[in-house]
């Protein structure tokens with residue numbers, strides 16, 4: 110029961126934070142510098158790990174698909190299988206999970222230490238709402254950068270699949286064939302669905318991490334606990350949202 | 360009626376409507392721990408009110424109520440007649456607070472710490488901000504630290520930066536939480552002079568939490584002493600020089616008795 114109320118409370122306060130940050134959307138042009146800094150942190154620094162992971166996920170998808178399809182003679186469809194799985198599901202989910210682990214944890218740590226150090230209180234007394242200065246630029250940066258990361262994940266994943274498809278002896282499908290099947294069975298809609306999912310996860314992760322950071326009380330130990338909580342809650346949120354969003358989009 | 364569009368900053372010498380503070384039957388407890396019990400007092404516009412009291416008596420908690428960072432368990436705090444908790448109060452009244460720990464923005468340089476308020480609220484152009492910030496740093500002998508980060512400063516320097524940051528806000532109400540506790544005697548005297556001159560020249564209402572007897576006796580208009588979660592003394596510095604209440608006298612002028620140390624009395 111206590112668990113349930115705390116979950117509902119967290120949900121409510123996160124939603125409130127979202128609305129408050131939205132209400133300051135007009136100040137974004139003035140906060141250009143902060144927005145760009147956050148774009149750099151969210152986008153650029155996450156790029157290498159997104160690229161590496163999606164390459165291998167694409168590769169392993171091709172491998173597994175090839176293995177399980179070899180008895181059906183459906184090998185030529187490997188391109189569409191990797192393409193669709195990456196675009197509709199694995200690209201967005203993986204980007205969101207990396208975002209939670211790499212960016213979300215850093216956001217929570219930073220905001221929690223600002224809270225504990227009374228910096229957030231100081232902002233409040235200066236009539237500079239934390240939702241405006243700390244949350245809005247991060248949300249906006251996630252809004253812009255997450256789809257970019259998801260597109261890159263898709264492309265790199267397809268590419269990884271293509272390479273495995275060509276060089277694995279029991280598959281050996283040429284890249285031209287692989288990509289032509291990929292293009293034939295995939296609609297623009299599939300990529301868009303994936304991007305919408307990534308966008309929803311990205312905003313959710315950033316909001317949850319900001320909210321948990323800003324509600325930290327206590328000292329260094331609580332900062333650590335908040336970071337752990339933020340990452341765990343983000344991961345749960347991603348996977349639960351994934352089901353419902355997919356259901357709506359399908 | 361003060362409102363953000365025509366309250367002018369004190370440094371431009373335009374008249375500033377000074378704001379008063381009313382603490383009315385303020386009670387605060389954290390869980391079962393009662394910190395403030397039915398505390399009432401008023402600070403007149405343009406007055407310097409010094410709040411003293413033993414460590415842990417709730418002085419910082421009281422200041423947090425005045426800036427609306429803490430919600431009373433019962434009673435209320437009014438700033439310029441408006442509830443301190445209401446968001447509009449902060450929007451209309453410029454309230455500066457020097458936190459006991461400084462509460463500097465660790466990711467910003469000293470210069471940017473000071474410049475944040477005027478930048479966010481567009482109170483001046485960038486050259487104007489530069490002038491104000493450098494002036495405030497100069498007053499507190501901090502010119503050399505402008506490009507340093509808070510982590511590179513000593514405790515006393517952080518405190519001075521926190522004071523400078525509050526000065527740059529050009530507040531109508533300025534709250535200091537132990538501004539001189541970490542400073543050398545000369546710097547403490549300087550801070551006292553700054554507080555007094557802000558009042559004389561700009562009519563800034565000031566509440567100072569301090570253990571500094573010199574500061575209280577020299578610049579306060581009135582002094583309050585908070586002890587055992589209540590205000591046990593409210594009066595002028597003159598009355599404080601010869602306190603009638605033995606509790607007040609014992610707190611302000613403790614005798615250092617080497618023959619019968621206090622901590623040994625506790626043991627027996």
Ligand SMILES: Nc1ncnc2c1ncn2[C@@H]1O[C@H](COP(=O)(O)OP(=O)(O)OP(=O)(O)O)[C@@H](O)[C@H]1O
Pocket residue numbers: 389392394412413414415416417418419420421459
């Ligand atoms: N957020 C909080 N949660 C629980 N208890 C608190 C909280 N803040 C303060 N207290 C308690 O309130 C009491 C008063 O604290 P406060 O910081 O106001 O003391 P103080 O008078 O400022 O002391 P000092 O002179 O040492 O700064 C202390 O006993 C403290 O433990």
Ligand SMILES: [Mg+2]
Pocket residue numbers: 418419420459536
């Ligand atoms: Mg204190």
